Amino acid sequence: MLFSSIPGLGETKQKLIQAIQKDHLAHALLFHGKEGSPSLTLALAMATFINCDQPQEEDACGKCPSCLKMEKLVHPDLNFTIPLPAAPKKKTDKKEEEASDFTSLWRSFVLEKPYGNFQDWNAHLGINKPLSISKSAARNVVKTLSLKSFEGGYKMMLIWAPETLNLSSANALLKILEEPPEKTIFLMVSQQPESLLTTILSRTQKIHVRNFTDEEVQHFLVERSLASSIAAQQIAPLADGNMREAILLSQNVDDKNTLLFRDWLRNCYKADIQSLIDFSERISAASKEEQKSILLTGINVVREALLNRSQLTSLMRSGETDREFIVNFSNTVLNDEKIMEIYRLLNEGHYHIERNLNSRILFLDMAFSLARIIRAE
Numbered sequence: 001m002l003f004s005s006i007p008g009l010g011e012t013k014q015k016l017i018q019a020i021q022k023d024h025l026a027h028a029l030l031f032h033g034k035e036g037s038p039s040l041t042l043a044l045a046m047a048t049f050i051n052c053d054q055p056q057e058e059d060a061c062g063k064c065p066s067c068l069k070m071e072k073l074v075h076p077d078l079n080f081t082i083p084l085p086a087a088p089k090k091k092t093d094k095k096e097e098e099a100s101d102f103t104s105l106w107r108s109f110v111l112e113k114p115y116g117n118f119q120d121w122n123a124h125l126g127i128n129k130p131l132s133i134s135k136s137a138a139r140n141v142v143k144t145l146s147l148k149s150f151e152g153g154y155k156m157m158l159i160w161a162p163e164t165l166n167l168s169s170a171n172a173l174l175k176i177l178e179e180p181p182e183k184t185i186f187l188m189v190s191q192q193p194e195s196l197l198t199t200i201l202s203r204t205q206k207i208h209v210r211n212f213t214d215e216e217v218q219h220f221l222v223e224r225s226l227a228s229s230i231a232a233q234q235i236a237p238l239a240d241g242n243m244r245e246a247i248l249l250s251q252n253v254d255d256k257n258t259l260l261f262r263d264w265l266r267n268c269y270k271a272d273i274q275s276l277i278d279f280s281e282r283i284s285a286a287s288k289e290e291q292k293s294i295l296l297t298g299i300n301v302v303r304e305a306l307l308n309r310s311q312l313t314s315l316m317r318s319g320e321t322d323r324e325f326i327v328n329f330s331n332t333v334l335n336d337e338k339i340m341e342i343y344r345l346l347n348e349g350h351y352h353i354e355r356n357l358n359s360r361i362l363f364l365d366m367a368f369s370l371a372r373i374i375r376a377e
Contacts (some may be wrong), residue, residue, distance in 0.1 A: 001044035001070065001114070003059045007223075008037060008216035012209060016046050016157055025050075026205035028177055028186040030162075032193040033209030034240025039085065041114050041211055043158060043187040044070070047078055048133060050185070051153040072108045074149035080158045081141055082106050083121075083164040085340060106160075115244040117191065118161060119293055132164040138172035145184055146302035158187045163195035170197045177203045202318040211241025219270050234315055257297035258322050268370040269333065275281035276367040291359050295350045302343045305330035309339070341373045 003013045019025045031039040035342070045060075048070040052060035060067050069075040109116065109124045116124075122131065140315075141157055149155045165173070177186065177200070188204060190196060212220070214236035217276060220243065221232040226252040239246035267275040281290055287306075304326045309317050316323060346355055349366050 001041055001047045001048055001050065002062050002067075003042075006038045006041050006045060007220040008212060009210070012207070013058070016042070016207070017049065020046070020050060023192070025185070027180050027184060027193055028188070028204045029207055030188045030193060030196075031189060031207050031209055032136065032190045034211055034242070035117050035191055036239070036244040037208045037209045037211045038115070038243070039191070040110070040160065040189045042207075043055075044073075044110075045064075045191050047075075047156050047158070047185075047187060051075065051077060051086050051151070060270070061209050064208060066153070071327060075112060079141075079144050079155075080106055081133060081137055081157060081159045083118075083161045084135050085125070085129040085131055086134065092256055102343075113244075115247065117244060119242075119287075119290070119363045122287065126275075128290075130160075130287075132166060133159070133162070133169050133269050135166075135168040138165070138169040139172060142176050145181055148334035149183060154183045154185050155181070156185045156187060158189065158343070161191070162188045163190055163192045165197065165200065167197065170200050173281075174199055174203070203340070212239075212243055212246075213241065214373055217243065217246045221246060224316070226346055237315060257294050258301065261294060261298045261301055261371075262322070264367070265329065265370065265374070268367055269374050271371050273374065274360070276371075278363060280360050280364040280367065284358075288353060288356075291353050291363075292350055295346050295353070298346045299343065301326060302339055302346065305334060305338070306339050309336060338373050340377070342370065345369055345373070 006013070009218055029043075029348050031043045034038040046361075050054055051066045051070070053064035053066050054061040060070075062071075066075060070078065082102065105125060109121060113120050118131070122128065122284060125131075125210045141159075144155060145155060147155075154203040168248055180186070187201075187202070193206070194199065217236040217239055218229075218232040220350070222229055225230075226236060226247065231250070233248055235249045239249060264276075264279055267279065283294065301322075304323075307313065308327050308330045316326075334342075347361060347368060352362055
């Protein structure tokens with residue numbers, strides 16, 4: 001990963017490069033930004049630059065053996081710690097073998113979806129289980145970093161989603177974070193720094209990574225041949241700086257969540273109590289990320305409805321079938337006031353899911369609130 005492969009953010013890149021060149025780099029860095037920001041890609045670009053054999057003024061050379069290994073994420077001095085499903089108790093060698101398998105999956109995930117989120121990683125694993133960084137994984141960090149660098153440069157440990165560290169696993173890292181071996185750098189990448197334990201947070205240098213501008217999103221989509229110039233201009237405002245969302249929009253991904261949300265709204269409008277109860281039971285069995293995804297889809301549908309009512313249909317991203325529903329619903333059932341009420345309700349729901357409120361009760365309560373809003377005269 002090179003700095004040049006990341007569109008824009010010149011000011012952040014420059015600060016990182018200057019810190020490296022002036023040897024002002026902290027041993028533990030926390031790259032934090034919203035979903036779809038280049039937090040992970042910037043961390044990887046920085047790692048590439050640090051161990052580049054022939055670094056240039058503004059980027060790694062991209063040609064030396066170190067850069068070529070980094071391009072494939074197989075550099076022996078770059079290690080990864082990632083949230084994984086809890087494993088049953090097995091022999092140590094078996095656990096290490098499984099960890100290696102997950103590392104291969106992680107590499108393929110990052111190369112395919114460098115702007116992916118927690119839900120994408122879960123899907124890439126092909127499982128539907130809670131993910132976390134375990135105490136054994138934290139101990140493995142200490143063990144790995146106690147070894148000397150393979151190629152004589154910096155030894156780096158990239159920890160993705162450190163907010164999934166529990167108290168035990170975080171405590172296992174405290175000493176090495178405080179006093180790391182020589183030429184060791186921790187690169188932490190988080191979308192939820194506020195969820196990090198204070199003991200970890202206080203030992204890092206924070207690097208806030210902003211989301212992309214509309215111009216940067218457009219440039220990326222056109223340069224990568226993901227969208228035409230006109231399409232990129234339409235996608236960028238909808239993505240709102242989220243590159244993951246922009247890529248999905250450019251691919252015109254069929255989103256089953258839109259159909260699910262549509263049926264939910266219709267049952268709310270009909271006040272079909274049994275269907276609403278069934279939905280809340282079904283959604284409560286889904287993962288936390290899936291529940292959040294449904295509400296984020298709903299927020300997008302509400303935004304589409306608002307664009308339709310504002311006669312900005314050229315900016316609408318929905319497909320033909322979905323658009324027909326949105327247009328009919330927004331024109332015949334909703335008004336601007338109702339749209340804003342629904343928007344606030346969905347955002348509050350997303351907030352409460354993040355804080356582990358009982359999802360069955362939450363979705364049923366939201367359904368009754370939606371019915372009241374939609375059916376109001």
